[in-house]
Amino acid sequence: MASPSAYDKLSPRSTNLDLIKQYNSGLAVWVAFFTFVFLIYYKFSDGDFSFLMTYAALTRTFGFALLLVRMFIKQHAKGVSRKTLEMYVLVFFPRLVSILRHEGYLPYDKSGDFIYHAAEMLSMALAAACLFYMHTRFERSYQRDYDTFGSVGLPSHLGTLYMIVPCVVLAVLLHPTLNNDFISDTTWTLSMYMETCAIIPQLYMFQRSAANKGVVEVLVSHSVFALGFARVLDMIFWLYSYHELSDAAGSKSVGMLVLATQFIHIAIMGDFFYYYLISIKTGKAMQLPISASMV
Template sequence: MVTTRQMEYRRATDVTVGGVQLDLKKIQRSVSCWALDRKFWMRHQKEVKAWAAFVVVLLVCYKYFSDGGFSAILTLSSAFQCFAFVLLVVKIVTQGNCAGISTHSLVMNGVALLSRLCSTLFFNGYLPVDKSGDWVYQAADVLSLVLTVLIHILMRTRYRSTYQAQHDKFPFILPTLIAAGLAFLVHPRLNNWLPADFAWTFGLYVESLAMLPQLFMMSKAGGEVEALNSHFVASVAASRFLAFLFWVHSYTELGPRRGKGFNYAGWGVLVAFGTQLLALADFLYHYINSIRLGRALIIPEMGV
């Protein structure tokens, strides 16, 4: 039942213009939301411009250096990873600090990239059959490796005082050694040469663990995550998801010849990608919510 006061309130907030009734409160809320969105986008101009430039580069590569085949997803995955490291360089150079970046994660990513390139630069077994596998795929990985080295040098020299070593405590040597052991025991044979097959598999296994130090560091510090740092992790997650999508459809190619025996290598690849996506799931939940609500990304502090 509508009271007299409610009716008076409605009359006070309703206006008729040209025979159309307007609700002033709804208009006010809409204007407020627009103003907040505008402030949000103005505050994140660097990220918006970076993403726009990345999309343009992707479109150019697709137009001139790809056949549009399904295997081009692998090249797209490498492109997202490369873009992730570009974001870190932009963050360090524009903000003058390396706060929130894990050197342990950078080292593991660098090892993974170097190991994979030892295979993909000299052998064709794990390259996309799409035209982008001729050189674009490898070029993206080479650039990613160069950027990881550059970021690491900047963090150890010019911006050393801003590195948060107290939060970057996740062990990385033991997981890397475990990945090497697993790669030796379980690996595909598409290159038909053990060192090259081992190098590719080792890179993949290390890569599956490489973001754990970064996620641990964010959780250890807790609180608001700087925008470019969050976009870095999200871009890496996109890269991993695309690679996972490719291997879900292609893992059978990694199995034993003539289809005899269990496909340990194929399932090893799927488990590696699945593990890292699960590790990134909680971060992505908070990341998507922050974008949806137009707010800063807040990570709960780890109770350690």
Template structure:
């Protein structure tokens, strides 16, 4: 008797043969379906944002496991970890002085674990760090984000410096993963723990983006008005969408490699 083929592999093979427009159409449909599903299944949509931060923390734990087990930081971007620590530190400060809540605790845990990852890469495993692959200039992100934060920030009653810092961490978070994606694009091959970490970031970004979109829809646009006046409200939503789309390609190839049973993930050129 002929061996039965895996339906998921058949579907993945069919999808892979489709033109880009068809793939994009199905990706949009899948995204809309997921948003609708989340909207009706999750009663308190604020939990989506908490879940996003928790998944980010889990992703960092995966990195710590990789570093302690394999004793190598090959394939990891030190620059992404530094940018992550920067926006987390700024967001933690803003959280303490502006809105102390559960997010403050999650950001504290994530910042501490990120700092440990940076210390381990920079001091303990420096010999395995591939600096030639981690070649995306961070000032290309930090400086534009700082300028944008000065120009476009919340119009709340808080201190002007705190409002600018709040905007800065929102903008920087949306692009902080770019150096990590560049490392993986340069290497073309992504080992399992690194791919799990980046996929966790992708899931976290999608949940965070879903939180904002659903909140805006449920409030019929009132949430954007509540965030302040001017360009700041749409910029918050745009930043969330940018983060999601930056990681969309990677998440597609991650799922594809899992469906095909690949132990090592391979990226084609042009994913970033």
């Protein structure tokens, strides 16, 4: 048996090798995902620019699939925000209410006929599954003491109301009319607004969690990055298409607002993106500055 001193010398090296293997595996999964998206594009797309919307939907599905797989691999839910999962379930539900009833907000691309719907439904199912297992199988490992966004003035478990209520009010007052249907137009807009802030509890939890001392677990970081990357793809599409969104009076301001919410989302995740890319470049665990504020 190795002496304690020898073990102490080898242990950090072994840990670093494990981290390198995890990141290499994560990158391999990304390569597999990009290959899958290329095949979807080749088989089910007619090359329209709006395929970016389908690409974004597939990326969200990928992100939640990674998170669910991670829970079962690690057999715990440490470092995962239940509030963010709740928000994303609420993001997908109104979006599906809209896109399953009308076609105004679907990609013009052929992939919008089926693939886009399937990806959004699967994303909701995966997010709901993650949430279900956090309430059941992995309940004991949930770090509720760190998942405290919005706990000022409200019970902690109701903290997401600080995001939900303003989004509902804003969606009712300011929404485009591509479907010429109040419910469909409002629910689609609500999903866009809520997605902007859905990730905030997770980012807040990263900063609050003293247990991992600023280190974000590999698969969790890949999952969160996937959700952010999906928003980047959406933003690119709407950057060239926001002028198609107008309210009942014909004003294009609502289109600019939808686009602005996506820029805000990317800005919110700016620090996370930076440190994620640093971790990919160095092959080391993702380190977040303890004192930095990401929200």
